[in-house]
Amino acid sequence: MNSVFFANLVLNGLIEGMVIALPALALTLVMGISKFPNVAVGDTMTVGAYVAFGLQAAGVSWFALATLGAIAACMVLSLATYQWVFRKLSKAPMVVNLLASVGLAFMMRSALLLWVDSQPKTYAFPLVRAWNFHGVRLLPTDLWIVLTAGAALLVVFALFRYTNVGRCLRAIADNPELARASAIRSKRLTWFLWCLFGALSALGGVLLAAKSVLLPEFGWEFVIPAFAAVILGGIGSPVGAVAGAVLLGVAQEVSVAFVGPSYKITVAFLVMIVVLVIRPAGLLGLLEKAR
């Protein structure tokens, strides 16, 4: 149980956390603006991962292109769910939207099963040995995954901080009526938001599937960890979602050294509970917004 061992555990947690950060970010954006948790994020991830798999199997040579195809497909998918379902329910209570998103999640998964069989699938990457830095092992694939996730997150943050679109979205999240009164057109912006949701989910799905295996139900399994990250980081706070995801990932993996793998999920949620008890709004949550 030396420092190299722990360094490896922290690295594992960081990698897992960065990948969960993408769907967590997608969730928190929609929660901030449309005010409901869209649990279809999980199955959107699954759809994105399978589209990338299909494109790769059909002969698309660069995996980056297959990923872009998956992102495009999920953008369209999420936009469609907004246009035909959530837009109609925008005045309905949060629970109604939540239930609709659950229904959409099941629909997506069942529709997917019409085309794919339920055998586990993997992307066709060559297997390579990890780089070994004095015992701390890093896989090239994992490095790519972290860099891609990091780049996506930076793009989203830059978008929100420095562009007009981002400013308007933050305004709508803060106070929809005031935003409308300030002549902020919400329709195009909401479309943009849902496209972003689809893109982040797709990318998260592809990265997660690249690390593990593709199964029809794998996206659904990540809804709870993503949601936990969102709550931990503070609902509606993008930086919080990412910080929450990384924190939970690292806490989980480091706990393996102390309590063993069977309890690591318990530890993750214990950390979440402790943080919420100390700061009920989450790490970077609403308490700051109300000021």
Added chain:
Amino acid sequence: MTIDRRSLLKLGAASAAGLALPFNVFAQSGSELLIGGLVPITGAGAPYGSGMLKAMEIAVQEVNDAGGAAGRKLKLISEDAQTQPQAAVLAAKKLIEINGVQAILGTWASGVSLAVVPLTDAADLIEMNVSGAPALSTVDKKDLVWRFQGTNDRFGRAFAKIAEKRGYKRPATMAFNNASGRGNTDGFIRAWEEAGHGKVVANIVYEPNRPSYRSELQTVLAQDPDVIVMGSYLPDTTIILREWFQSGHENAWIIPAWAANPDLVKALGNEATNGIIAVDTVSNVDAASYKDLSGRYQKATGQALSDNVYAAMAYDMVISLALAAHKAGGKAASREISAQMREVSNPPGEKVYSFAQGKAAMDAGRQIDYEGASSRLNFDEYGDSNPDFGVYVVKDGKFDRVDTISLD
């Protein structure tokens, strides 16, 4: 659209009246024996479920072509257990309450069988499974549960024998956190310690549905084992082996064949899978029942029977059930059929290898001993059939059979 109170009350009364109707309106007709096939078409058992179903259909066809069991034709109603206990329970309830089946056959995952057996037991129905969890032997109090696969405990004992034979000294175990995975590794640990080899160097249990098992693997590899024994399924084995190969460690693997199968080799490639020891129960390949089924199965599915040991077991389930039903008579209920299972499958008796053969022998007044396609089907006191184990080593993507293990 609002509903006013009066119509709501009317709606409520109508539904209550509807619910009060008896469910089992499909009464067991005298000329048909309904059996339920609850196989894993989706989920971790998906590589085997459709083959199992096809084998059952072939068996039902065989029985009906020979005139049925004691005048009753078999009818198979199938459902997808999804390798999930929750989904399987819903499907089992539908089969029992709505379809009125007399037996549920083909449950694959231990979690599924353990969830379904209380339902079939309460309804006094036969349950036949290919699961490994040792608990299934003891949870069956009414002698209605028949197991056609080796128990995980026996798998573990076979693993221990293999590790011993190959001279490994520092085994570690990794178990999927369910009854089956832990049954494998607990069986291994117990057999290893009883043989006097001391404790295993590491023993961890990992959670299902994780994207990565690097930390778990790291914990095990830190103890420097020379062989890692698994109780796992295909998706998690894929992830673990990929991460192991990429970590650069050298050690052997003993993995149950439902996890180390051609799909694993396809996913990981030859370099990562060379030398893996896969262990499975062996079908009764020398028996006429196996050879006969092999041809029919190949024609119906386009796949070799040897690729799916569970298909042979599923076929045997239907045939042995039909033979027992024939012995018990045309009016027999599930419990009475179950009471005849050992009568038609265990020695003493004339060895028969098909339904028609067994039926003819029984009609002539002789006692029979059905030798199945999956094993000799000599059920012990728990209703377990205890097949032998085959040891396969993966070499360049092919599974070479190197040994057979018979436990007492």
